[in-house]
Amino acid sequence: MSKIVNHSERRIEIADACLRVVSRAGLSGATTREIAKEAGVSHGVIAHYFNGKNDILRAALQRSYQQLAARIDTNLSGLSGTQALRRAVYDALPIDQEDKIGEQIELAFWAYALGNAELAEERWRSYSEWRRALELLIRSAQAQEHISEPEPSLVAETIICTLDGLGAQVALYPDRITAERMYAIMDATLAGFGFVTNVNT
Numbered sequence: 001m002s003k004i005v006n007h008s009e010r011r012i013e014i015a016d017a018c019l020r021v022v023s024r025a026g027l028s029g030a031t032t033r034e035i036a037k038e039a040g041v042s043h044g045v046i047a048h049y050f051n052g053k054n055d056i057l058r059a060a061l062q063r064s065y066q067q068l069a070a071r072i073d074t075n076l077s078g079l080s081g082t083q084a085l086r087r088a089v090y091d092a093l094p095i096d097q098e099d100k101i102g103e104q105i106e107l108a109f110w111a112y113a114l115g116n117a118e119l120a121e122e123r124w125r126s127y128s129e130w131r132r133a134l135e136l137l138i139r140s141a142q143a144q145e146h147i148s149e150p151e152p153s154l155v156a157e158t159i160i161c162t163l164d165g166l167g168a169q170v171a172l173y174p175d176r177i178t179a180e181r182m183y184a185i186m187d188a189t190l191a192g193f194g195f196v197t198n199v200n201t
Contacts, residue, residue: 011049011059014039018060023101027112032056058122061109064102065126068092069133081144082195085137089186092163094170095179103171131156147194155193162189 017039021030032053036046050056072091076084094103113120134156142148166185169177190196 007049010041010045012063014041014046014049014056015059015063018056019064019105022060022105022108027057027108030057054116054118057109057112057119061119061122061126064105065130069129072133080140082141082190085134085141085195086186086190088134088137089159089163089190090183093179093182093186094167095182100170100174103167107168107171127160131160134159141195145194145196150193158193159186159189162186 018035021034021038032046033043036043072088075091079087094100113123135152138152138155166182
């Protein structure tokens with residue numbers, strides 16, 4: 001009796017393999033054959049699930065954001081207002097070694113997206129989802145703190161730009177900025193918008 005293959009799970013396995021290859025070999029080294037080898041499948045299996053390297057990269061980028069969103073959702077349980085906003089922002093910071101590798105992968109995707117419209121569009125889609133999620137948290141925090149300005153979209157974009165800047169620094173200089181410094185930078189950013197409630201890291 002042949003083994004039943006879950007197609008969604010197989011795509012996830014291949015996307016995860018792609019992320020591992022990119023983390024150690026960069027995007028130039030993430031060939032479909034190398035990804036297949038990492039996933040423990042044949043090149044033909046890769047071709048069955050994806051229409052080339054760009055399709056795999058889009059799936060890997062989606063997977064990366066899904067993992068971050070799942071972690072944030074879990075950690076927001078029982079929190080609301082400013083505490084929930086700060087927790088989400090803290091969780092998006094590249095604190096541990098896995099996060100730092102993730103930032104290096106992210107930076108590689110940015111560079112690759114400069115000449116790849118499909119990947120750039122996927123990056124924008126993920127960015128837009130993250131911004132909308134932050135806006136909901138910001139509205140709740142503003143209501144708690146009795147703040148009416150600025151617009152949540154402006155606050156969200158400021159937070160994202162700050163996170164992206166810190167992520168780029170960590171990707172390039174992983175030992176030059178501490179977790180405490182990153183927390184302090186984000187606390188200062190949030191405080192500038194009137195969010196002052198503390199929460200343990």
